[in-house]
Amino acid sequence: MKHLKVIEALKEEKLLQEIQVCGWIRSFRNGRFVALSDGSCLHTLQCVIEDDVLLDEFTISRLNIAASIQVMGVLKESEGSGQRVELLVKKLTIEGEASPEEVKKTILSPKKHSLELLREQAHLRVRTNTFGSIMRVRSKLSYAIHHYFQQKNFQYVHTPIITSSDAEGAGETFKVTHLDFEKLPIDDMGKVDIKKDFFGKPTNLTVSGQLEGETYAMGLGDIYTFGPTFRAENSNTSRHLAEFWMVEPEMAFCDLDKNMDIAEDFIKYVINYVLEHCADDLEFLEKRLLSEDKQKPKEERNELLLREKLELVSKNHFKRVSYTEAIEILKSSKPNKKKKFKYPVDKWGVDLHSEHERYLVEKHFKCPVILFNYPASIKAFYMRLNNDGETVRAMDILFPGIGEIVGGSQREERLEVLKEKMDILKISQEELYWYLDTRRFGTCIHSGFGLGFERLVLFVTGMTNVRDVIPYPRTPMNAEF
Amino acid sequence: MKHLKVIEALKEEKLLQEIQVCGWIRSFRNGRFVALSDGSCLHTLQCVIEDDVLLDEFTISRLNIAASIQVMGVLKESEGSGQRVELLVKKLTIEGEASPEEVKKTILSPKKHSLELLREQAHLRVRTNTFGSIMRVRSKLSYAIHHYFQQKNFQYVHTPIITSSDAEGAGETFKVTHLDFEKLPIDDMGKVDIKKDFFGKPTNLTVSGQLEGETYAMGLGDIYTFGPTFRAENSNTSRHLAEFWMVEPEMAFCDLDKNMDIAEDFIKYVINYVLEHCADDLEFLEKRLLSEDKQKPKEERNELLLREKLELVSKNHFKRVSYTEAIEILKSSKPNKKKKFKYPVDKWGVDLHSEHERYLVEKHFKCPVILFNYPASIKAFYMRLNNDGETVRAMDILFPGIGEIVGGSQREERLEVLKEKMDILKISQEELYWYLDTRRFGTCIHSGFGLGFERLVLFVTGMTNVRDVIPYPRTPMNAEF
Numbered sequence: 004m005k006h007l008k009v010i011e012a013l014k015e016e017k018l019l020q021e022i023q024v025c026g027w028i029r030s031f032r033n034g035r036f037v038a039l040s041d042g043s044c045l046h047t048l049q050c051v052i053e054d055d056v057l058l059d060e061f062t063i064s065r066l067n068i069a070a071s072i073q074v075m076g077v078l079k080e081s082e083g084s085g086q087r088v089e090l091l092v093k094k095l096t097i098e099g100e101a102s103p104e105e106v107k108k109t110i111l112s113p114k115k116h117s118l119e120l121l122r123e124q125a126h127l128r129v130r131t132n133t134f135g136s137i138m139r140v141r142s143k144l145s146y147a148i149h150h151y152f153q154q155k156n157f158q159y160v161h162t163p164i165i166t167s168s169d170a171e172g173a174g175e176t177f178k179v180t181h182l183d184f185e186k187l188p189i190d191d192m193g194k195v196d197i198k199k200d201f202f203g204k205p206t207n208l209t210v211s212g213q214l215e216g217e218t219y220a221m222g223l224g225d226i227y228t229f230g231p232t233f234r235a236e237n238s239n240t241s242r243h244l245a246e247f248w249m250v251e252p253e254m255a256f257c258d259l260d261k262n263m264d265i266a267e268d269f270i271k272y273v274i275n276y277v278l279e280h281c282a283d284d285l286e287f288l289e290k291r292l293l294s295e296d297k298q299k300p301k302e303e304r305n306e307l308l309l310r311e312k313l314e315l316v317s318k319n320h321f322k323r324v325s326y327t328e329a330i331e332i333l334k335s336s337k338p339n340k341k342k343k344f345k346y347p348v349d350k351w352g353v354d355l356h357s358e359h360e361r362y363l364v365e366k367h368f369k370c371p372v373i374l375f376n377y378p379a380s381i382k383a384f385y386m387r388l389n390n391d392g393e394t395v396r397a398m399d400i401l402f403p404g405i406g407e408i409v410g411g412s413q414r415e416e417r418l419e420v421l422k423e424k425m426d427i428l429k430i431s432q433e434e435l436y437w438y439l440d441t442r443r444f445g446t447c448i449h450s451g452f453g454l455g456f457e458r459l460v461l462f463v464t465g466m467t468n469v470r471d472v473i474p475y476p477r478t479p480m481n482a483e484f
Numbered sequence: 485m486k487h488l489k490v491i492e493a494l495k496e497e498k499l500l501q502e503i504q505v506c507g508w509i510r511s512f513r514n515g516r517f518v519a520l521s522d523g524s525c526l527h528t529l530q531c532v533i534e535d536d537v538l539l540d541e542f543t544i545s546r547l548n549i550a551a552s553i554q555v556m557g558v559l560k561e562s563e564g565s566g567q568r569v570e571l572l573v574k575k576l577t578i579e580g581e582a583s584p585e586e587v588k589k590t591i592l593s594p595k596k597h598s599l600e601l602l603r604e605q606a607h608l609r610v611r612t613n614t615f616g617s618i619m620r621v622r623s624k625l626s627y628a629i630h631h632y633f634q635q636k637n638f639q640y641v642h643t644p645i646i647t648s649s650d651a652e653g654a655g656e657t658f659k660v661t662h663l664d665f666e667k668l669p670i671d672d673m674g675k676v677d678i679k680k681d682f683f684g685k686p687t688n689l690t691v692s693g694q695l696e697g698e699t700y701a702m703g704l705g706d707i708y709t710f711g712p713t714f715r716a717e718n719s720n721t722s723r724h725l726a727e728f729w730m731v732e733p734e735m736a737f738c739d740l741d742k743n744m745d746i747a748e749d750f751i752k753y754v755i756n757y758v759l760e761h762c763a764d765d766l767e768f769l770e771k772r773l774l775s776e777d778k779q780k781p782k783e784e785r786n787e788l789l790l791r792e793k794l795e796l797v798s799k800n801h802f803k804r805v806s807y808t809e810a811i812e813i814l815k816s817s818k819p820n821k822k823k824k825f826k827y828p829v830d831k832w833g834v835d836l837h838s839e840h841e842r843y844l845v846e847k848h849f850k851c852p853v854i855l856f857n858y859p860a861s862i863k864a865f866y867m868r869l870n871n872d873g874e875t876v877r878a879m880d881i882l883f884p885g886i887g888e889i890v891g892g893s894q895r896e897e898r899l900e901v902l903k904e905k906m907d908i909l910k911i912s913q914e915e916l917y918w919y920l921d922t923r924r925f926g927t928c929i930h931s932g933f934g935l936g937f938e939r940l941v942l943f944v945t946g947m948t949n950v951r952d953v954i955p956y957p958r959t960p961m962n963a964e965f
Contacts, residue, residue, distance in 0.1 A: 008637060008705065025737035026705075027926045038840075041736070043637055071926035073737070098737075099897070099927035113926055126696075126918035127925070129703030138704060142639040152534055156524055156622040163956040164645070164712045165658070165689075165727050167963045177646070177682070179658050179689065181716045182674040184668060195665040201716055201726070202963040203588060208646075215607075215956060215965060222610030223523035223619060224489065230712065231645045235662045245682070246646050247799065255522070256506035256554070256579075266811055324891035335774050357544070416580070437607035444592055444608070445508045445552035446580035475644040475696060482648045482683040484696060484918050 004075065009148040010043040013088060018078050022244060024048060024090065025073045025098070027130065030113065031066045037092075039074065045136055045283045048206075049081065049089040050074050058095060063150040069101035069111045069130070080112060115182055126477055127484055135293060136284035137464050137472055140277055143299045144460060147276035148229055148250055151269055157225040157252060159480055162232065164211030167204055168434060176207035176415025177245075208233035212251050213451060214438050219450055220253040220442045227252040229456075241468040242406070244457060246477040253451035259396040259413040262450035263373050264410050267321050270307075270371075270454075270468070277463055278310065284465075285310055309465045312403070313402040321371040321400065324363070327351065332360050332367055341381050354381045360401045372401045384424045398452070405462050418442035487558065489915075491525040492514065494569060497560050505529060505571065506554045506579070508611065511594065512547045518573075520555065526617055530570040532557050539576060550592045555866035575676045582634075593962060599952055601883060605744065606956055607965055614772060617765035618945050618953055621758055623897055629710055629731055632750055638706040638733060643693030645712065648685055656716040657688035687950070689714035693732050693917050694932060695866075698895060701734040701930055702922045708733040710937075720958050722949040724885070727958040728898045734932035740868070740877040740894040743931035744854050747881060747890050750801050751935075755798045758944055767945075777922040790946045793884070802852040802881065806845070808832065810855055813848055814840055839910060841882045849922035853882045865905045868894040879933070886943050892933025899923035 004024045005013065026041035026048070051285065052058060066072070073096045081089040082429035083273075101111070110116045112181045121128040128134040132447060140199070149159065149241035165179050190196035197205050212228040219226045228251040235245060254265065278285065289309035296304040307315065324332075333339055333348040333355075346356045355374070364372050375398040386395035400409035415421045421442055425432055432439060460472040470476040475484045487504045488496065507522030507529075519528035533539060547553070554577045561756060562570040591597045591605045591612065602609040609615040616803075618957070630640065646660050662682035665671070671677035678686050680721045693709040709732045735746065770790035772916050777785040788796065805813075814820055814829040814836075827837050836855070856879040858871060867876035881890035892951065894955040896902045902923055906913055913920060941953040956965045 010637060042639075043706070069739075069925045071928040088906055098929065099923075099925075101925045105924060109921075109925070126699040126921060127703075129700055135703060138641070138700070139639055140639070144635075144642045145642075146630055146634045149627055153623075153627045156489060158523075158620055159626045160619070160623070160955055161626075161712070161729055163727060163963075163965070165714070165958050166965075168965070174871060175662070176664055177660050178665075179654070179660060180665075181658055181667075184661075184663075186658075187665060187668075198666075201960060202958070203720075203961040204963070206963045218607040218965075219610055221620070222608075222616060225524070231642070237682075246644065248642055255554075298856075326556060400546060400761070409702070440590075440607060442580075444550045444580075444582045444590070447506070447552040450578065474641060474700060477644060477646050477683070479682060480684040482644070482646055482685070482687045484644070484647075484649070484699075 006458055007011045008043040009039065009046065009048045012048050012078060012090070013044070013046060013086070015078055015088065015450065018080060018088065020078055021075065021093070022078055022090070023075050024050075026071065028066060028068055028070050028072060028101075030068065034063065037066060037072070037074075039072070039090075040135075042135060042138075045132060045287050046086070049083065050076065050085055050092050050095075050117065052092045052095070054092075055091065055105065055416055062095065062097060065097050065100055067101050067103050067106065068113055069106050070097055071099040072097050096253065118468065122470055123287060124475070129474070133288060134326040134471075136287050137460070140281045140286050140288070140464055141460050141472060143277050143281050144273055144463060145456075147230070147273040147280075150276070151272045152225075152227045152252065155225070157227045158219070158223045160212075160216060160219045160223070160226045160228050161230065162215040162219075162228050163473075164209050165202070165206050167202065167206050168214070174210055176210055176233045177233050179206045179208060211249070211453060213253065213453065216251055216253040216451065217449065218437065218441055219230070219447070220255045220451070221447075224256075225252070225254045239479055241387075241470070242458070244469050244473065244478060247469070247473070248455055248456040251451060253328045253449065255449045256447055257399060257413075257450045258448050259272055259375065261411060262411055262452060263323065263375065263398055266411060266452050266454075267373070270400070270409070270459075271317045273459070274313050274463065277315065278313055285313070288464050305465075312465075313463065316371055316402070319370055321373050322368045323373045324368075325374065326355075326374055326394065329355070329359075329363060332363065336362060336367070338362060350354070352378050357406050360406045361403075364401045364403050369401070372410045376401050382412070384428050384430055385412070385414050385421070387415045388424075389422055395449075402458075402462055405458050407455075408458045408462065409452050410456045411450065413450040414446065416442060416446045416448055418446065486901070487737065489524040490520065490522045490527065490529045490590050493529050493559060493571070494525070494567070496569065497559060498560055499569065501559055502556065502574070503571070504554065504556050505531075506697075506918065507551055507552065508548060509550065509551050509553060509582075518547060518553070518555075520553070520571075521616075523616060525620075526613060526768050527567070530564065530567055531557065531573050531576070532570055533573045533576070535573075538573065543576065543578060545579050546581055548582050548584050549594055550587050551578055552580040553578050562815055564789055576867040599949065603957070610955070613768060615952075617768050618941070618947065619955070620765050621769070621945055622941050623951060624758050624761050625937075625944060626710070628754040628761075629937075631757070632753045633706075633708045633733065636706070638708045639700070639704045641693075641697060641704070641707045641709050643690070643696040643700075643709050644710065645690050646683070646687050647690045648683065649695070653955075655691055657691055658714050658716045660687045660689060660717055664706060673804055680823070680911060687951045691715060692730070692934060694734065694934065695916075697932065698730055698736040698930065699918065699922055701736045701932070702926070702928075705737075706733070706735045718752070720960055723939070725950050725957055725959060728950070728954070729937040731937055732932060733929065736930045737928055738931045739929050740856065740879060740931055743806065743892055743933060744856065744879055747879075747892060747933050747935075748854070751881070751890070751940075752798045754940070755794050755944065759794055759798065769945050778827060786946075793946075794944065797852055797883070798852055802854050803849045804854045804856065805849075807836075807855055807858045807875065810840075813844065817843060817848070819843060833861065834860050836965065838887050841887045842884075845882045845884050852884070855880050855882065863893070864932045865909050865911055866893070866895050868896045869901055877931075879938065883939075885948075886939050888936075889939045890933050890935045892931065894929065894931040897923060897927045897929055898930070899927065
């Protein structure tokens with residue numbers, strides 16, 4: 004007998020055949036209709052127990068929500084509305100029970116639970132419709148990322164997670180150690196003897212694979228990374244995680260313009276991919292968002308439906324604006340004049356905050372914006388200095404509701420300029436000799452960017468807290484499961 | 485003008501068109517022939533400088549190995565042998581120089597370097613043919629893994645890297661901390677106050693995503709992970725890394741037999757994928773292996789060519805043998821009788837060592853072997869106890885030259901049996917309440933396995949040291965770059 008997943012059974016062309024399906028009970032109505040989910044898609048398969056003598060009382064009494072069952076039956080055209088096919092049950096076995104009293108204490112019980120409660124039971128929340136959909140979309144988005152780069156002949160590179168270089172300065176790092184805190188080895192100077200640690204020196208979790216990625220781009224041409232990165236920032240916001248996944252492409256012989264082209268094309272591709280391959284899940288998430296919006300005051304509601312928003316992004320050009328232009332727009336903007344910004348924009352050179360980015364994207368341009376050519380003073384050491392000597396070839400992509408989703412730049416390819424910059428910022432040339440070597444042996448114009456994967460999942464699913472788009476979020480004081 | 489990668493130029497059908505290519509010089513012969521590599525494939529594009537007045541002396545003098553150049557020219561049928569097309573140079577610009585004196589000190593110099601030396605210059609080794617090929621194969625293997633599972637409707641799950649549970653007991657873990665070693669906070673008892681750490685409790689790097697993966701399989705049905713895992717074992721062998729990538733599928737409603745079917749099918753698929761998509765790189769690695777073999781005594785040489793070995797694996801059934809049968813075979817084997825094994829096989833229940841696994845695979849069966857139904861006492865707590873009460877539904881896949889490449893099992897789905905086992909092994913039920921919950925609410929027969937990605941890359945590339953199949957290996961006393 005054919006064993007089918009629910010997603011396959013629902014699409015099966017050949018009816019009236021006997022099949023087997025396994026899954027968990029989502030509901031049991033009228034002593035006859037079991038809605039069966041196996042996680043392969045959003046929808047359940049309706050299993051109909053027509054024959055009253057088929058199941059004994061004991062079995063019937065255990066057909067509870069969350070129990071797992073194995074069903075054999077005949078696939079047939081559905082008599083009810085809402086589904087094309089249903090399964091006429093011939094045999095049903097309960098594989099794992101679920102006590103209604105116990106289920107009632109969990110988020111598996113059939114009522115609306117708050118996202119906070121779902122977070123506390125993160126090991127069960129994937130069994131809800133919302134999180135099933137989010138996680139399927141997350142999976143498909145991941146695959147779309149690989150698919151995009153592989154078809155363009157980029158090589159996937161696994162840059163190291165444990166690293167001894169913290170030169171990027173992207174933020175606070177976590178230390179990695181094998182020392183026993185209670186018995187730290189002490190050296191002659193009375194300091195902790197880190198030479199006795201596993202790697203013989205201080206190591207931390209990577210904040211970015213970029214520098215190592217660059218060394219690989221100098222050999223393989225176009226590469227990308229997709230892996231976990233870490234920040235030990237004590238920020239308890241809905242946008243920050245201590246552990247998150249990042250995509251970092253790096254392209255040899257590629258300038259800032261081409262970098263922006265690729266980043267835009269890439270984002271549009273992956274969004275179109277899930278629009279095509281996750282239609283059911285996105286429809287569900289769209290309805291979810293709509294019903295959430297109804298609880299909100301009118302001015303806080305989304306102007307567009309979820310898929311309308313995704314299509315808008317995937318079908319329109321991202322507006323490219325230089326930092327200098329952006330400052331002019333912000334300086335003369337209403338909220339700036341009326342002193343509504345927390346950080347007033349008074350002069351060229353100030354860093355842009357979330358409020359400014361959102362104004363540009365949501366109020367002024369009303370579309371994704373790529374800001375480029377930032378002041379050198381507010382950007383990282385490795386970015387290509389422009390001929391004006393004041394700005395660097397950096398670019399950030401800003402999304403409505405999300406803010407920065409991509410940060411990238413053309414890299415400083417000139418050895419002497421790079422060394423000078425490192426000296427000013429007191430970054431050790433000795434420690435980063437290997438990075439400088441890429442500029443010593445056939446250096447070339449090259450560029451790359453980083454995309455925060457959870458921010459992309461947030462945008463695509465319409466969720467508002469990054470804790471809800473990763474299976475087990477890590478945040479200050481929280482490393483459960 | 486069309487900008488083409490070398491891989492595209494070599495395949496381009498439309499000749500006599502002007503194109504642009506960028507890359508690094510691999511060789512410059514007779515003042516006329518530049519071999520250009522851009523890492524997109526193994527092969528170089530031959531660029532021919534026919535017109536003697538095209539380039540000035542100064543430019544010619546800088547056409548050194550490892551320098552990067554931009555070439556415009558006309559793609560034409562090659563007059564020489566060894567390539568289909570070549571580029572007749574119309575314009576050539578040097579983008580990044582490479583001083584021959586400096587290059588001579590590195591592995592970029594055109595002679596044979598030892599793998600040890602290449603490891604020391606890991607930031608440059610990807611620019612060699614060998615490592616370019618290895619890393620392209622690694623990239624394609626990664627993609628094949630995603631492709632296999634996605635087309636079978638498995639969901640990709642990112643299980644956490646930082647974790648507070650060390651219950652799996654798969655090995656020594658690295659601690660993750662944000663405390664300052666020189667200023668550790670001390671509690672009332674005089675102990676290090678770990679509550680003051682970032683997560684408020686001890687955390688470490690994951691050794692496996694399996695337990696979290698199981699919670700997701702209980703919601704999404706079939707899932708897989710593919711991410712970094714860590715072991716703080718002080719073992720300096722050619723088979724162990726402190727940081728390595730692992731693939732861990734987990735399937736609901738799947739028993740051990742089906743688990744073995746999927747694992748075998750999966751491995752064959754990804755091997756066939758690279759045989760098809762990395763033909764040039766595998767041919768190169770095959771030749772490399774052959775010339776290495778010639779340096780060895782006859783009895784140590786490989787019996788098969790690299791691709792013959794891969795095809796043998798991908799085209800033949802893996803032999804399935806129970807642990808009990810394997811012990812009988814080993815007990816009466818020649819090396820055991822002649823006391824040639826370091827660990828004699830004298831009775832049922834002993835753990836198998838590498839020498840035994842290699843005997844079974846390489847001498848006895850001469851094909852990949854799946855060993856199953858191991859004694860419970862030598863396997864992990866979560867494995868499904870057989871009805872004999874003595875063996876568990878574990879399985880290991882053993883490969884020639886590699887040993888264990890996959891370890892998996894059917895999981896113990898019975899709550900009471902699992903709790904009993906945890907009590908015996910003193911694993912805290914309280915700490916793993918979330919894992920036990922998967923058995924409380926609709927538990928089901930389920931299985932999964934883990935594949936050590938670097939071992940697979942070793943097998944496919946014919947390399948013999950795991951340090952040579954990952955960009956920046958992490959081993960005891962080594963976290964460079």
